[in-house]
Amino acid sequence: MRVLIVGSGGREHALFWALSKEAEVFVAPGNPGIPEGFRFAVSAEDAAGIADLARRLTADLVLIGPEAPLIAGVADELRAAGFAVLGPGAEGAFHEASKQRSREMMQRAGVPVPRFYSAQTVRDAVSLSSAMFESGSGVVVKASGAALGKGVVVCSTPDEAEDAIQMMLVDEAFGEAGRTVLIEERLTGREFSLLSVCSGERFVSLPVAQDYKRALDRDRGPNTGGMGSYSPVPWIDDDLVEKAEAQIVAPILRMMKSEGIDYRGVLFSGIMVQQGQPYCLEYNVRFGDPETQSVVRRLGPGLADLLLAAAQGEELPKPQVLPNAAVTVVLASGGYPGSFPKGVPITLPTALPEGVELFHAGTAMSDRGLVTGGGRVLAVSAAAPDLADARRRAYETCGSIAFAGMHYRRDIAGEPL
Numbered sequence: 001m002r003v004l005i006v007g008s009g010g011r012e013h014a015l016f017w018a019l020s021k022e023a024e025v026f027v028a029p030g031n032p033g034i035p036e037g038f039r040f041a042v043s044a045e046d047a048a049g050i051a052d053l054a055r056r057l058t059a060d061l062v063l064i065g066p067e068a069p070l071i072a073g074v075a076d077e078l079r080a081a082g083f084a085v086l087g088p089g090a091e092g093a094f095h096e097a098s099k100q101r102s103r104e105m106m107q108r109a110g111v112p113v114p115r116f117y118s119a120q121t122v123r124d125a126v127s128l129s130s131a132m133f134e135s136g137s138g139v140v141v142k143a144s145g146a147a148l149g150k151g152v153v154v155c156s157t158p159d160e161a162e163d164a165i166q167m168m169l170v171d172e173a174f175g176e177a178g179r180t181v182l183i184e185e186r187l188t189g190r191e192f193s194l195l196s197v198c199s200g201e202r203f204v205s206l207p208v209a210q211d212y213k214r215a216l217d218r219d220r221g222p223n224t225g226g227m228g229s230y231s232p233v234p235w236i237d238d239d240l241v242e243k244a245e246a247q248i249v250a251p252i253l254r255m256m257k258s259e260g261i262d263y264r265g266v267l268f269s270g271i272m273v274q275q276g277q278p279y280c281l282e283y284n285v286r287f288g289d290p291e292t293q294s295v296v297r298r299l300g301p302g303l304a305d306l307l308l309a310a311a312q313g314e315e316l317p318k319p320q321v322l323p324n325a326a327v328t329v330v331l332a333s334g335g336y337p338g339s340f341p342k343g344v345p346i347t348l349p350t351a352l353p354e355g356v357e358l359f360h361a362g363t364a365m366s367d368r369g370l371v372t373g374g375g376r377v378l379a380v381s382a383a384a385p386d387l388a389d390a391r392r393r394a395y396e397t398c399g400s401i402a403f404a405g406m407h408y409r410r411d412i413a414g415e416p417l
């Protein structure tokens with residue numbers, strides 16, 4: 001099988017690593033972690049360029065990693081050209097571009113979600129938020145549009161909520177994405193990420209993972225795209241996964257179908273469990289990053305066949321799950337998720353400990369060698385017989401990598417141990 005992966009992050013490098021065991025895999029545009037000869041300098045959003053490349057490579061499967069090209073309709077263009085594509089068309093991805101739309105869609109589908117309201121003026125937003133506080137619940141203020149996972153402020157006091165509302169609606173901190181804000185009931189509970197591979201209404205879920213959204217240890221600091229992940233998540237049992245599949249994944253796919261969408265791709269549900277009840281905080285139309293970096297470490301052979309079957313709208317084989325554990329730690333640029341320098345030289349160890357893979361994300365090649373090129377620079381991913389061992393190996397490796405300003409969380413997978 002010949003696979004073309006579209007995208008350039010840690011998720012795409014991890015998928016390249018996993019699929020290369022069972023297929024010939026190419027990436028566009030990819031990153032320096034992927035050997036030359038396997039990556040092609042075509043932008044992920046250049047639909048015609050990607051279709052040309054898929055033709056030249058005679059790809060059996062095209063897998064689209066990030067949401068931007070999905071929302072831009074790259075999958076539609078490839079399907080029209082006759083390719084099997086993993087990733088929904090623009091209509092299937094449409095809701096993801098707006099939290100308000102996706103929330104409303106989930107509500108119509110009967111998916112459990114936190115109470116929410118939307119507002120476009122400070123006056124409305126503040127009055128909704130005050131009413132929410134008076135009803136005894138905390139408030140989460142969210143930019144409705146895509147803000148790279150950063151447009152969410154969890155607030156404990158009305159003043160904090162008002163500041164967040166000001167930042168989005170008046171200071172326009174997230175530009176267009178923050179023109180509409182959601183005022184949402186703050187749930188309390190633990191979170192997990194569920195990645196389901198979907199073929200229309202059929203789906204199979206991959207091993208669940210836990211993501212760490214906040215920049216700093218003990219869930220302090222601003223929200224980021226994700227600072228680490230691990231799998232399995234010991235406090236999630238099969239019953240809870242089945243409940244989430246029945247109450248969240250299945251109704252979303254049914255709703256898609258009722259809207260005429262044949263959803264072939266990954267549905268990623270971000271779930272919070274409050275008193276045994278899973279609530280969907282958000283869903284995405286793609287693999288999670290950095291969840292994927294841990295999840296692929298736990299899959300046995302057959303991933304390529306599974307993804308191809310989904311892309312072709314066929315019956316899905318069950319994924320083989322290994323009896324191991326994986327821990328992924330993201331190494332970020334100084335300043336991330338705020339502004340950060342680029343072009344900072346990176347020092348890597350000459351060899352990695354057993355079970356450890358280094359997935360590149362924001363790296364670049366310069367005449368001085370490997371340098372930083374993004375906020376999330378590298379993901380250190382360790383697989384081992386158990387979480388404690390995987391965690392030890394991941395952190396040992398982090399200690400052998402250096403670049404000026406590098407920071408990472410020290411508590412990834414610390415909680416279940």
Ligand code: AMP
Binds near residue numbers: 152186213223281
């Ligand atoms: P989102 O991008 O909507 O998934 O939000 C990012 C993070 O903010 C989530 O992973 C949660 O940790 C937190 N969050 C979002 N919505 C809520 C909510 N309604 N209650 C509590 N925490 C939330």
Ligand code: GLY
Binds near residue numbers: 149288
């Ligand atoms: N890790 C969260 C995401 O991929 O959006």
